[in-house]
Amino acid sequence: xxxxxxxxxxxxxxxxxxxxxxxxxxxxxxxxxxxxxxxxxxxxxxxxxxxxxxxxxxxxxxxxxxxxxxxxxxxxxxxxxxxxxxxxxxxxxxxxxxxxxxxxxxxxxxxxxxxxxxxxxxxxxxxxxxxxxxxxxxxxxxxxxxxxxxxxxxxxxxxxxxxxxxxxxxxxxxxxxxxxxxxxxxxxxxxxxxxxxxxxxxxx
Amino acid sequence: xxxxxxxxxxxxxxxxxxxxxxxxxxxxxxxxxxxxxxxxxxxxxxxxxxxxxxxxxxxxxxxxxxxxxxxxxxxxxxxxxxxxxxxxxxxxxxxxxxxxxxxxxxxxxxxxxxxxxxxxxxxxxxxxxxxxxxxxxxxxxxxxxxxxxxxxxxxxxxxxxxxxxxxxxxxxxxxxxxxxxxxxxxxxxxxxxxxxxxxxxxxx
Numbered sequence: 001x002x003x004x005x006x007x008x009x010x011x012x013x014x015x016x017x018x019x020x021x022x023x024x025x026x027x028x029x030x031x032x033x034x035x036x037x038x039x040x041x042x043x044x045x046x047x048x049x050x051x052x053x054x055x056x057x058x059x060x061x062x063x064x065x066x067x068x069x070x071x072x073x074x075x076x077x078x079x080x081x082x083x084x085x086x087x088x089x090x091x092x093x094x095x096x097x098x099x100x101x102x103x104x105x106x107x108x109x110x111x112x113x114x115x116x117x118x119x120x121x122x123x124x125x126x127x128x129x130x131x132x133x134x135x136x137x138x139x140x141x142x143x144x145x146x147x148x149x150x151x152x153x154x155x156x157x158x159x160x161x162x163x164x165x166x167x168x169x170x171x172x173x174x175x176x177x178x179x180x181x182x183x184x185x186x187x188x189x190x191x192x193x194x195x196x197x198x199x200x201x202x203x204x
Numbered sequence: 205x206x207x208x209x210x211x212x213x214x215x216x217x218x219x220x221x222x223x224x225x226x227x228x229x230x231x232x233x234x235x236x237x238x239x240x241x242x243x244x245x246x247x248x249x250x251x252x253x254x255x256x257x258x259x260x261x262x263x264x265x266x267x268x269x270x271x272x273x274x275x276x277x278x279x280x281x282x283x284x285x286x287x288x289x290x291x292x293x294x295x296x297x298x299x300x301x302x303x304x305x306x307x308x309x310x311x312x313x314x315x316x317x318x319x320x321x322x323x324x325x326x327x328x329x330x331x332x333x334x335x336x337x338x339x340x341x342x343x344x345x346x347x348x349x350x351x352x353x354x355x356x357x358x359x360x361x362x363x364x365x366x367x368x369x370x371x372x373x374x375x376x377x378x379x380x381x382x383x384x385x386x387x388x389x390x391x392x393x394x395x396x397x398x399x400x401x402x403x404x405x406x407x408x
Contacts, residue, residue: 038328040244095406117327117328120324120327120328121327121328123321123324124242124321124324124325131384134376134379135384138380145405149407152407153406153407154405154406154407155405155406155407156407158405159396160380161377161380161381161393161396161397162396162400162405164376164377164379164380165373165376165377165397165400167376168372168373168374168375168376168377169369169372169373170372171372171376172338172368172369172371172372172375173365173368173369173372175338175368176342176364176365176368177365180335180339189365192363192365192366193365193369196366196369196401196404197400197404197405198404198405198406199403199404199406200400200401200402200403200404201349201358201359201362201366201401201402202299202357202358202359202402202403203353203356203357203358203359203360
């Protein structure tokens with residue numbers, strides 16, 4: 001797993017490199033624990049065992065199972081956004097940017113299948129982070145679409161509904177081609193989806 | 205709530221009209237109970253109380269909380285599909301059909317906000333019904349797209365990924381405009397989404 005992203009709004013931000021490394025190990029272990037067992041069955045002792053961290057040390061970083069789950073949802077959300085952002089930065093037009101963002105998301109979902117289970121379970125275990133994840137992602141997509149509209153690359157009247165529609169495409173293609181079955185190539189799936197987003201499906 | 209759909213594969217199909225009415229009342233009550241409390245906190249006694257049915261009678265129709273939850277997921281899935289099918293039957297071309305299906309789904313989701321919570325929770329409480337719901341919905345969309353391709357209304361190369369993309373648009377617009385906030389008109393949202401599906405977003 002990548003070790004670059006840190007959780008937003010962590011209550012007890014570690015001050016040392018070693019502390020940050022332990023916190024990262026706990027979050028990575030929490031992703032595996034909650035991904036395998038779900039929030040209800042997952043446990044702090046399961047997380048510390050997987051992380052190779054003493055049970056008592058857990059409380060230096062997180063107050064409770066609820067708190068590490070919240071931190072994990074925000075961490076996953078930030079990492080998905082970061083991956084997409086990095087991919088977009090290597091492109092020069094809006095539609096190529098959206099294609100690169102989807103491809104990066106599909107690759108992330110294939111590496112971290114637990115991202116679906118964790119974000120989806122947040123609907124119940126941490127509704128506020130769930131809402132923030134989707135509202136934040138849609139806002140970033142809409143900001144990019146508006147830049148594209150200003151540049152004359154896409155239609156002028158792009159709206160929030162277009163952003164939510166694109167996010168829905170990305171999430172469901174990830175569910176179909178990375179989680180339920182991962183035999184398809186992310187590049188192929190992203191290209192097909194992007195052509196549909198760009199051109200629609202009407203016969204011309 | 206509509207009282208027309210009955211659960212698929214019910215193990216103890218009632219033989220009398222009165223029995224079917226009680227079973228329907230239990231399913232409607234389960235939708236409210238699980239919608240409000242979630243699967244873990246929801247209880248059989250909460251369901252029978254809401255349905256005005258004696259606790260003992262529950263077991264004439266369902267074996268357990270797990271079984272009524274499974275029946276509810278299949279019932280919700282069937283009713284969503286039935287509503288979409290009825291709306292499509294009143295249209296004459298593929299793209300109008302998809303617009304009508306989305307509008308019918310948005311109206312259903314607004315009337316039954318619990319449908320999101322119940323289908324989403326099935327990912328954890330009943331993964332097989334969760335998969336069947338999305339795979340079945342995508343299959344029906346793809347069947348319709350293929351008819352449209354044969355008629356020359358939409359591109360010839362429509363594929364399963366297009367069907368999953370359309371399903372993703374529908375689910376996320378329902379989440380945004382019917383669950384998180386329900387101040388928008390389903391007709392307007394469906395028209396905008398359908399135009400994007402038909403024409404894409406590239407500037408022409």
